Amino acid sequence: TEKIVGKSNTNAASDLGVAALNLKSGLQGSWLNVLINLSSIKNQDFIAEYKEKGTALLQxxxxxxxxxxxxxLKTI
Known part of the structure; x- marks a missing residue:
């Protein structure tokens, strides 16, 4: 966070906020896609491993x- 917030033009702060929201929605949408694809895999160990890894990355x-x-929000 400290690497990005406050480093850009202050007039573009809202753009950075929208980018953060897009990051979150992209992560969530991708995770839904992974879950859908995992449902077609039979290997339960594989599913468990990638659900654990994916959940950690999503969080x-x-x-x-x-x-x-x-x-x-604090800078605006």
């Missing part, structure tokens, strides 16, 4: 997007 990315968005 990490969503938290980053939320942090960026909240920092933007």
């Amino acid at each position: 990490e990315g969503s938290q980053l997007a939320d942090d960026i968005y909240n920092e933007i």
